[in-house]
Each structure stands twice: as structure tokens, then as C-alpha cells.
Amino acid sequence: MQSFTEENYLKIIYHLAELTNNVQTNSIAEKMQTKPASVTDMIKKLADKGFVDYIKYQGVTLTEKGRNAAIDIVRKHRLWEVFLVNKLNFKWDEVHDVAEELEHIKSVDLIERLDEFLGFPKSDPHGDPIPDKNGRFAKNHFTKLIELKIGDSGTITGVSQHSSAFLKHLEKLGLTLGKQIQINDVTDFDGSVEILVADKQINISREVAKHILISNNGKN
Amino acid sequence: MQSFTEENYLKIIYHLAELTNNVQTNSIAEKMQTKPASVTDMIKKLADKGFVDYIKYQGVTLTEKGRNAAIDIVRKHRLWEVFLVNKLNFKWDEVHDVAEELEHIKSVDLIERLDEFLGFPKSDPHGDPIPDKNGRFAKNHFTKLIELKIGDSGTITGVSQHSSAFLKHLEKLGLTLGKQIQINDVTDFDGSVEILVADKQINISREVAKHILISNNGKN
């Protein structure tokens, strides 16, 4: 069984691997809030245990075993987030840190019962898919709001930023999961976007628009 | 904040202090499944941090601060046990190990919301009292079943053994919390006890009778 720390490394490598194939030491260090030298040490250990393939100076990739372990942690994290929001009335911007701890509780039985208790949810409070107990999940094909053209419309189904500040901001703007939106204009000056939500016209910055994920978008 | 390990030490010292005033190094070592030398090290650290009073060779006692920290962990442990049994349909003999992990999740908010979600329970699935958020709880005054006399009756309201084997055994015998019992006879030969539960006469060993806690007992 992996340690608390090993699990965190695997999870972070997994998420970074969604962006690039070979995950670099430095990017792991940044996410783990630690130093590259420490990462090298841990990578060697994970490689010894068969969780990653590692060639010196070439970064790492997860093995099948490593990916499965990572997906299992992601599953736990997201299920706990659903629990916190749906059952304990946490806001979607308050759950991350607690779920970060809960994801390391080791009991297969616990997670299966929790999954059932929650009604086998398919996605977490931020719209991210929850792997089933076999590690399978539908890969979402979202479009970033920023990439839509004037006149396009769709539904908010996810976010690609989980910071409390960002989520609170969205909440205030009424931009929560499930909301229908339409692009009315894109400002030349700063790239900010005019959108229509719940019959109200609002303006969001480019930075915000980058991290809102839209599905079912009907292009006009 | 205390580490995972420090929390376990505090919890164990707290429970041992319910039996004896000065808690010995050896008994801590036994419960912690570690060596006395390691306990000495940790005790010094806990003393430095102000959690225990410690005089060399004289064992330890919890300070106010130490007791509060310990009670907080006990509170979390017992609330999680209620969650596991009441919400996730765990049996009372299956919850201990998982709760042992969950008790270390640090979020005051989480525990208060969980407490509310569970309806502010007063006792856990084994009948042990749950401290409120200020650390206050009613001290139960149970009588051990073994101490009852022929003709006495009462209600099962606790157990003083939490092993899965013991709890499964009780379950099979129908001796669960809330059950009404009456002492019919005590066997001279082996000290086993004849009791009446749910209109059925059963025989339980002395060892079992020692660990069943009875309240509301009407002596005849």
C-alpha cells in the first residue's frame, strides 16, 4: 500500500499527465509545494514500486498500476466532495481542502458504501467526472467559454480552476453548474466577454472565461 | 496542531487515564503497539508541548490542554462511527478501524456539520457518550451485567469491549443495544449467566457478561 505522500504524488502526476505526456520534475515540485530534489527522490521510489516509468532527465509517465492508483484517489476525492456539498451543505468553494484529507482514508468498503449512499453520482460539485469502482468514467468534451463565438450558447458544466476565490466569484455572478448561457459580445479592448445568463447581461474577464467549461453548445 | 501520531498517543493516554490516574509507559507502549523506549521519546515531546505532565519514572497525566485535545479526537471518532452505522449501513463491529482513520481529519467545520447532519447524537453505536463541541458529555453510570444478582433486570446500553469478534457474538445472541434483559440464574460451576432476552432464555459466559453494560436496572 502507498503512503499518504506517495498517493499525493501519484494524484498530481496523473493530473499533470492530462496536459503533457512526460511530466517534469519541476512541475511536480511546484504542485507538491516542495523542491525538485525531493521530487527526484520520490520519483525513484515510485519507479521502484512500479507506479511510474522513469528515465533520468526525461520526466515520468504513470504505468497502468500507477494510473489505477491515481484514479482511485481521484474517485475518492470527488465522492467526498459530493458528500460534503450534497449532505453537509458545504459550498463548492469550501470542499477542496477537506476532500484532500478524506481521499486518503483506506477502506474499499467505505467508498463503495459512500458511492451508494450518494446515489452513484457521475460528477462532482465542479463538474468533474467521478470514476466508477472499476476506474471507468466518461471523458467530458467541454469547450472553454473563451473559445465560443458571438451567438453561441450552452450550459455551464464544469470549471478548470478550483480555487476558492474563483468559485466564490462565479457564485456571485450567478455562474453555477447547469446555468444556460449565451455569448453576446467579445470586447476588443481586453478580450472580456459579454454573456447572457438568466436573462441578465453580464461582463466577465478573459481570465474567468478561460476557466468556465461549456457543453451542449449550439453554434449559430 | 498535533500530528497523526501525537493524536493517537493523546487518545490512548486519555482512555488509560479512565482506569488509573498515572498512566505508565508500558501500558501506552502496549496500546500503541510500539516499544517503551519510543513512548518515552513521545512523552517528552507531548510534555514539551504542554499536553501532559510528566515526571520521570512516574508516568504521565493529561493537562487540561491535553484532555481537551483527546476529547476532541474521541468526539470525532464516535461521530464518524454513528455516520458509518446510521448512514452507510455498517455493522457495529465493522466501524472501529475506519473511524480510527477518520478521527484525524482536521476541520472543525466538518465535524460540526456532521454532528448536525446526524442529529446531534448523544452516544455512538457501542453506547459510548459523544462529547458535544465544548467537550461536555454525560458520564454514563452503567453496571456490568456480571455484577447483577438473580432477578435483576435492565437495558443493554453499552459494551466495554469493541473487538469485532465480541460484537459479532453479541449480535448472534441478540444482545444488542436497547435490549431488555433479566438475570435468571448464575451457574456455580463456571460463573456463566442465564438471562432472559426477548422472551428467550440464553446462557452467556462470564467473560461475555463482564463486558455488557446495563442501565436502568431494577433490583428486585
Add this chain to the structure above:
DNA sequence: AATAATTTTTAGATTTACCTAAAAATAAAA
């Protein structure tokens, strides 16, 4: 292609929680 900049690794230390073996203190028994 040589130099500079960046990234990654090695070498050697530190901290936490643990260990063993031996010494010291306390408690029990002769």
C-alpha cells in the same frame, strides 16, 4: 557549434517516529 540558461540529479544534512541494547530507577520478594 559553443556558450548560456534551465532543468534535473547527486551528495550530504535534518526531522519525525521508530528501533535495539544497555544503564538506571523503582517495586517486589526473599
Add this chain to the structure above:
DNA sequence: TTTTATTTTTAGGTAAATCTAAAAATTATT
């Protein structure tokens, strides 16, 4: 009250995860 047994502590060491500083490899730039 010695002697013996038990308990506890000290001393010195290990493994995990981290660190800093310096060396090595890779990548980018001139």
C-alpha cells in the same frame, strides 16, 4: 534489607520525506 525482577530511560541508530548547495545533463540562444 539485600537481592531480584520489573519498569523506565538513555544512547546511539534507522527509514521516510524533506532540505540546501553544488554538479551534471539537457535545452535554448547566439
